[in-house]
Amino acid sequence: MQTKTIDSVAGKKRVILPRAVRRQQLILATMRCISKVGLSSVTMAQVTKEAGLSRGIANLHFERKENLLIETLRFVTDEYNRGQADILNAANFSSASEQLAALVQFQFSRSVTEATKMAVWFAFYGEATSRPTYQKICADSDARAARSVRALFTQLGAMQQAAVNVGAVTDGYIALIDGLWLNLLLAPKKMTRAKAKRVAWTFLEGVFPSIKA
Amino acid sequence: MQTKTIDSVAGKKRVILPRAVRRQQLILATMRCISKVGLSSVTMAQVTKEAGLSRGIANLHFERKENLLIETLRFVTDEYNRGQADILNAANFSSASEQLAALVQFQFSRSVTEATKMAVWFAFYGEATSRPTYQKICADSDARAARSVRALFTQLGAMQQAAVNVGAVTDGYIALIDGLWLNLLLAPKKMTRAKAKRVAWTFLEGVFPSIKA
DNA sequence: GCCGAGAATGAACCCACGTTCATTCTCGGC
DNA sequence: GCCGAGAATGAACGTGGGTTCATTCTCGGC
Known part of the structure; x- marks a missing residue:
């Protein structure tokens, strides 16, 4: 039986x-x-x-429960960082613009912007202020992500006619992406992946005119 | 005694x-x-x-505890919305650019970016996904804030040489500000009010060249 | 001055949740 | 086939925390 x-x-x-x-x-x-x-x-x-x-x-x-939660946060940040690194450390792109396109594509891919995952991200962000451990994991992850974006932007900046303030542009781009994710999570009816990607792209074209081609 | x-x-x-x-x-x-x-x-x-x-x-x-929490969230969102409305509905600005400057000034004022308040904001954002009541309060507040920003941007857009996609720019600006606030909260050592204001301003100058004067 | 309304208090209650642990079960080595 | 290691289970425990409520206190009206 x-x-x-x-x-x-x-x-x-x-x-x-x-x-x-x-x-x-x-x-x-x-x-x-x-x-x-x-x-x-x-x-x-x-x-x-x-x-x-x-x-x-x-x-x-x-x-302890706390350990499970910490490992969950680490799981999510690690996964993101690995995905981003796969793109930004890759040597097989024919141009920096193509690499940039891949980055944007990745940042608004289904896998990254899936509601479940974003809910987890922001849930921990919301608690990070009062929990040093969460704070540190988030800060480390952000810093790693920022470093590689800055490297790419430095390359792209060098190709432009006018001088670009790479530091400010990197900070702005990262903030923009975070804000778009937040919108995607809180108002999925109003903000869509496609729309968000377009907004990000508009920002980038404003900063790096040469990628418009 | x-x-x-x-x-x-x-x-x-x-x-x-x-x-x-x-x-x-x-x-x-x-x-x-x-x-x-x-x-x-x-x-x-x-x-x-x-x-x-x-x-x-x-x-x-x-x-109930839940009511206290909800009222706390409402308190914070209402305060912000009132402050923003005071600027964006005011008739005593000599120009739209001046009004814009006042907006940025306000958004990165001590009062708004105070750690206590931002911690509260993001704590509730983090729970909003799973709590319809928080979700609604946040969404309503965001929508109200977005409407008045869009109105100002429409005015500013009309003054530019080239056509401006007001919708995308508004979405982008709001996301940028949210992202900067998040950075301010999570990495106050790396991101400062002054820096954030500069980043926001760079974005705006890129979109509305005429305000550069 | 007295009284009633209702603001304020804090001890007590009760339940939900994290954690423990005795017991059961599985598998690989011999 | 047996045995030991350790993976898995779930009933039981203890406690922290939200909520209740009997009681005390304050104030304004008369």
Whole structure:
């Protein structure tokens, strides 16, 4: 009478998996929960249920709830940083403008601007002021992201007729993207990915006229 | 042996004040607490202690904690909107550029960018995804702010040589300001009010060359 | 001066949630 | 096939925190 199912839907059989797999399962479940109920009311019971696992497993793999949350934040920032680095450290672009286009494309890709992920980002941003650990993770991630954007902008600036204040432009671009993400999250009916991309692009064309071609 | 002090520092005497005063006291205390410990770990005990009042008073004036939080959010958004409206609806500016200058000045004024207030803003933004009530208050506030900025930009656009896409520029400007505020909050060591103002101004000069004078 | 309305207090209550841990189960090595 | 390591479970525990409410206090009207 034992139903054979790949994922053991109704099965009572206990499944044992490596630590890394369980940790990721829990982190992903945490993200879904945060976007559903908010960082301030996520409970361990919800997360473990969402992950389809037992109550005590989170403590087994993360010790404390706070650790799970921190790892969730790290997961999201790392993923973004890896994606951005893949583009900005790549050597196989034929021009800086093409690299820039890839960057914008990436920043407003479905994967990055997915509601679940952005909800998590901003939930932690909102708590960062009062939690040194979150603060540090966010600051480090932002700094890393900013550095590589600045490098690209330096290249692009050198190609322009008029002199460009790379520092100010980088700060402005990063703020613009953050603000667009926020809008995308808070008013998805009013701001769309396509619209946001166009706005970003308008900013860039204003600063680096040569990319207009 | 009874020391007469205006604020009855050590006095045991019970003070009775009008509802509106108590409500504001509690709201201000809530803001300080949120910026200190974060929205997700604010407790009624902390807030009432911070306000120098008794445990039960919050429930007396707000019924539930949730109401106090909502009123706190409303307090912050209303204050901002009133300040912005004072500038953008004023008839006593000699030119649109002057009005624009006043807007930027206001948006990066100490009063608006004060750490306490911005922490509150972003704390609620972070929870807005999962709380329809916060979501609505934020969206309404943003929409109102955007409308009046768009009106000013329409005026400014009409003065330029080349045609300006007012919609995209408004969206961009608002996103830029939000992003700069976020930076100001998360990395106050790296981003300063003056720097932020300069970045905003650079954006505006790019879009509306005529204001450069 | 007295009284009623309602503002203010804080001890007590109760529940939700994080954490613990005794027990059960799985798997690989021998 | 047996055994030990450790992964997984979920009932039970303790506590922190929101809410209630009986009581006390203040003030304005008469």
